[in-house]
Amino acid sequence: xRPLDPRLLRYAxxxxxxxxxxxxxxxxxxAAGLAFAWLVTHxxxxxxxxxxxxxxxxxIASLVLVVLGRGxxxxxxxxxxxxxxxxxxxxxxxxxxxxxxxLGPGWTASRSSADVALVxxxxxxxxxxxxxxxxxxxxLTAVATPILVVVIAWQDLTSGIIIxxxxxxxxxxxxxxxxxxxxxxxxxxxxxxxxxxxFLDVVGGLSTLKLFGRQHRQEARIRSVSEDYRVHTMKVLxxxxxxxxxxxxxxxxxxxxxxxxxxxxxxxxxMELSVGLFVLLLAPEAFLPLRNVGASYHAAAEGVxxxxxxxxxxxxxxxxxxxxxxxxxxxxxxxxxxVADGRTALAFEEVSVAYDGRAVVGPFTAAVxxxxxxxxxxxxxxxxxxxxxxxxxxxxxxxTVTVAGRADADGRRAGIAWAGQRPGxxxxxxxxxxxxxxxxxxxTAIIDxxxxxxxxxxxxxxxxxQGGSGLSGGQxxxxxxxxALYRLRTRRCPVLILDEPTSALDAATESAxxxxxxxxxxxxxxxxxxxxxxxxVAAADxxxxxxxTNRVR
Numbered sequence: 001x002r003p004l005d006p007r008l009l010r011y012a013x014x015x016x017x018x019x020x021x022x023x024x025x026x027x028x029x030x031a032a033g034l035a036f037a038w039l040v041t042h043x044x045x046x047x048x049x050x051x052x053x054x055x056x057x058x059x060i061a062s063l064v065l066v067v068l069g070r071g072x073x074x075x076x077x078x079x080x081x082x083x084x085x086x087x088x089x090x091x092x093x094x095x096x097x098x099x100x101x102x103l104g105p106g107w108t109a110s111r112s113s114a115d116v117a118l119v120x121x122x123x124x125x126x127x128x129x130x131x132x133x134x135x136x137x138x139x140l141t142a143v144a145t146p147i148l149v150v151v152i153a154w155q156d157l158t159s160g161i162i163i164x165x166x167x168x169x170x171x172x173x174x175x176x177x178x179x180x181x182x183x184x185x186x187x188x189x190x191x192x193x194x195x196x197x198x199f200l201d202v203v204g205g206l207s208t209l210k211l212f213g214r215q216h217r218q219e220a221r222i223r224s225v226s227e228d229y230r231v232h233t234m235k236v237l238x239x240x241x242x243x244x245x246x247x248x249x250x251x252x253x254x255x256x257x258x259x260x261x262x263x264x265x266x267x268x269x270x271m272e273l274s275v276g277l278f279v280l281l282l283a284p285e286a287f288l289p290l291r292n293v294g295a296s297y298h299a300a301a302e303g304v305x306x307x308x309x310x311x312x313x314x315x316x317x318x319x320x321x322x323x324x325x326x327x328x329x330x331x332x333x334x335x336x337x338x339v340a341d342g343r344t345a346l347a348f349e350e351v352s353v354a355y356d357g358r359a360v361v362g363p364f365t366a367a368v369x370x371x372x373x374x375x376x377x378x379x380x381x382x383x384x385x386x387x388x389x390x391x392x393x394x395x396x397x398x399x400t401v402t403v404a405g406r407a408d409a410d411g412r413r414a415g416i417a418w419a420g421q422r423p424g425x426x427x428x429x430x431x432x433x434x435x436x437x438x439x440x441x442x443x444t445a446i447i448d449x450x451x452x453x454x455x456x457x458x459x460x461x462x463x464x465x466q467g468g469s470g471l472s473g474g475q476x477x478x479x480x481x482x483x484a485l486y487r488l489r490t491r492r493c494p495v496l497i498l499d500e501p502t503s504a505l506d507a508a509t510e511s512a513x514x515x516x517x518x519x520x521x522x523x524x525x526x527x528x529x530x531x532x533x534x535x536x537v538a539a540a541d542x543x544x545x546x547x548x549t550n551r552v553r
Contacts, residue, residue, distance in 0.1 A: 007311045012091040018084030022136055025077045026143035032070040033144070034151060037281035039063040045274045077136050085131025093124045096310045099317035104394030119313070123306025130303040133296040141289035148286040152279050156271070159258050159279045163286055166254035187232045251287040258283045344402075345370045345494045345526030346391070351399035353386040360386050363399060366544045368528050370494065373521040374542035376530045383546050384530045385421065388499055392418060404494045417488035418497045423480035425471075431460035434483045438490060445489050446482075452520070453482035454505075454512040474504040481513065488525065496520060499530040507535070514539045 008015050043059050100116060149167070153160025259280055265271040344367045352362030361383025368374045376384050390397035393409025400407055403415040425433050434449055435441035446460050455478035464470050471479065481501050488496050498517075502510040514536065521527045521541070528544075529536055537543060 005307070005311070007315075008088070008092075008307070011095050011311070011314055012088040014084060014087035014091055018080060018088065018131070018135070019139065021080045021084070022077065022139040023143055025073055025080060026136075026140045029070065029073045029077065029140065030144040030147050032066055032073060033148075033285050034282070035066045036063070036070065037278055037285070039066060040281060041274055041278040044277060048273070077140075078132070081132050081136045082128075085128055085135075088131060089124050089127050092127070092307070092310060093120055095314055096120055096124070099314040102317040103313070104389065104392070116313075119306050119309045123303070123309065126303035126306055128303070129296075130307070134293065137289055137292040137296050141293050144289050145286055148282055152282050152286065155275050156262070156279045158261060158265075159283065162258050162261065163254065163283065166250075166257065167287070167290070169250050169254070187235075248291065251284075251291050254287060255283050343370045344368070345404055346497075346528060347400075347402045348387065348391070349400040349402075351387065351390055351397055351401055353383060353390050353395055353397045355395075361546050362387075362397075364546050366542075368495070368526045368542060368544075370524050370526050371521055372541045373517055373527045373529070373539060374544055375537050375540035376528060376544045376546065377532050377537050377540075378546050379532065385499055387546055388418075388420075388497055388528075388530060391497065392416060414491075415493050416495045416497055417484040417491070417493040419480040419484040419499065419501060421499045421503075423476040425464055425476055425479060427466045428464060429460065430458055430462050430464060430479055433464065433479055434460070434486050436483055438486075442490060445486055449482040449486040449489070450479075452485050452516040453478045454509050454516065455479060455482055472504075474506075474509065477501065477504045478509075478513070485516075485520070488520070494526060496525050496527045497530075498528075501529060502531060502533055502536060510535055 009019075039059055039062055043056060043063065046056060046059070097120060100120075145167070149160060149163055152163060262271065262276045262280060266273065266276050346368040348364050348366045350363045350365055352364070353360045364387060376387065378384055386395060389395040391401045391403070391412060393412055401412060403412040406412055406415065426436070430450075431441065431443075431446050434446050443460075450456055450458055450460065455475065458471075458475060458479070462470070481498060484496060484498060487493060496517075502513060505513065510533070517527050517529065518539065529540070531537070
C-alpha cells in the first residue's frame with residue numbers, strides 16, 4: 001500500500017473529509033508554529049537589548065495565546081484523525097463484508113474463514129494506527145515542510161540550501177527502511193494467519209482429536225506457530241527501533257549543520273541575531289514531520305497490510321462478472337405434460353459452471369414451471385449444488401438463469417427462498433433464526449413455517465448457541481427449511497429451492513416434509529429439491545438430471 005492509497009478514497013468516502021479537515025488543521029498548525037518562532041525570537045532579542053517586562057508584556061500575552069491555540073489545534077487534529085479513522089474503518093469493513101457476500105459461499109469455501117475474520121476484525125482495527133498516527137503526520141509533512149523551507153530560505157538562503165540538500169536523506173532512509181518493514185510485516189501477518197487458521201481448525205476438530213488421542217500433538221504445533229509469530233513480531237519491532245534511530249540521527253545531523261553555519265556567521269557578524277535565532281527555531285520544525293512519518297509508519301504497518309488484503313477482496317468482487325455464453329443440451333424430463341404447460345418460474349438456459357478453469361457441470365437447460373415439484377437428482381459430484389449456487393448468483397456461470405423473468409443476480413435472489421445443505425444457524429432463539437433478516441418478525445408465520453417443515457414439536461423460543469448447538473442434525477436441518485418457508489410466505493417468493501433437505505431425516509419425517517412441499521407446489525410455487533433419495537424422486541413432477549463434466553464437487 002502506498003503512503004496514501006487512492007483505493008482508500010474510492011472505497012471509503014469518509015477518508016476524503018478526513019484529508020480535507022486534516023489539511024486545513026495542518027495549515028493552521030504551521031501558521032501557529034511560525035508565529036511561535038517569531039514571538040520567541042523577538043522576546044529574546046528585545047530582552048537582550050534591555051527591554052523590561054512591561055514592554056514585553058504584549059509579546060508574552062501573544063505567545064501564551066499562540067501556545068494555547070497550538071495545543072487546541074493539536075487536540076483537534078487528534079480528534080479529527082480518530083473520528084475520521086473510525087468512520088473510514090467502518091465504511092471499509094462494510095465494503096469488505098459486502099464484497100464477501102457478493103463473492104458468495106463458493107468463494108468463502110475456497111478460503112479459510114480465519115483469514116477473512118482476521119482481515120475484517122483485527123486487520124481493520126489495526127487501521128486505527130494508520131489514521132490516528134501516520135496519516136496526520138503525512139498531511140502535516142505535505143503542508144508544513146514546504147512552507148517552512150520557503151520561509152527559512154527567505155530569511156537565510158544558505159540555511160535554506162542546506163535544508164533542501166539534506167532533507168531528501170530522510171525520505172531516502174524511510175524508503176529503504178520501509179522496504180524492510182514491509183517484508184517483515186508480510187511475514188508477521190502470514191504467521192498470524194497461520195496461527196489463526198491452526199487454532200480454529202483445532203477447536204473445530206477437538207472432539208475428533210481427543211477421540212483418536214492426537215490433541216497433544218496439536219498443542220505442540222500451536223506452540224511452534226506461536227513462537228514463529230513471536231519471532232516475526234520481534235523482527236518488526238527491531239526494525240522499528242532501528243529506523244527511528246536512523247531518522248533521528250539524519251535529522252539531528254542536518255539541524256546541527258544548519259546551527260554550525262549560523263553560529264559561525266553570528267560570531268563573524270555576518271548575520272543578525274533575530275534572523276539566526278528565527279531560522280534555528282524553524283529548522284527542527286522542518287524535519288520533525290518527516291521524522292514522525294517514519295516513526296508512525298511502523299505503528300500503521302499492520303493496518304496497511306490488512307488494508308491491502310481487504311482491497312484485494314473488494315477488487316475481486318468488482319471484477320466478478322458472470323459470462324453470457326454457452327452451448328445447449330436439454331436435461332429435463334417432464335412427467336405430466338399438464339405441469340410443463342404452466343408459467344415458467346425458474347429457467348436454466350445453457351448454464352455451465354467451472355472452478356479454476358475446470359468445468360464442473362453443463363451446459364444445462366431446464367425449466368421449472370409454477371406449481372411443479374421438481375427434483376434435481378444425480379450422483380454425488382455431478383454439480384447439483386453448483387447449479388443451485390449459479391441460480392443464487394454465488395458462483396460465476398456461463399449461460400442464463402432467470403427467476404420469474406429476472407436474470408440479474410439480485411433479482412434472482414429476491415425471488416428465491418433457499419435452504420442449503422448446511423443449516424447455517426446463529427446464536428439466538430429458533431424464532432430468530434427462522435425470521436433471519438426480517439426487522440418485524442411475524443409470530444404466526446414462524447409457527448406455520450415450523451409445522452410445514454415437520455418441526456412443529458420445536459419451541460420457537462428455545463435458545464440456540466452458535467452453529468445451532470442445542471439441536472440434533474435433523475432438527476437443525478428442519479429449522480433451516482422452516483427459515484426458507486418463512487421467507488417464501490413473507491416475501492412472496494415464486495421459487496423455493498432446498499438442497500438435500502431430507503438427508504438427516506427418518507422416513508416418517510421425510511414423508512411429512514414432502515407432503516408439505518406438495519401443498520406448497522400445488523399453491524403455485526415452483527419447488528426445486530436437490531436430492532437423490534428415492535422417496536423425494538418418487539414425489540417429483542419433474543426430474544432434472546445434470547451431467548457432470550468433471551466430478552470434483
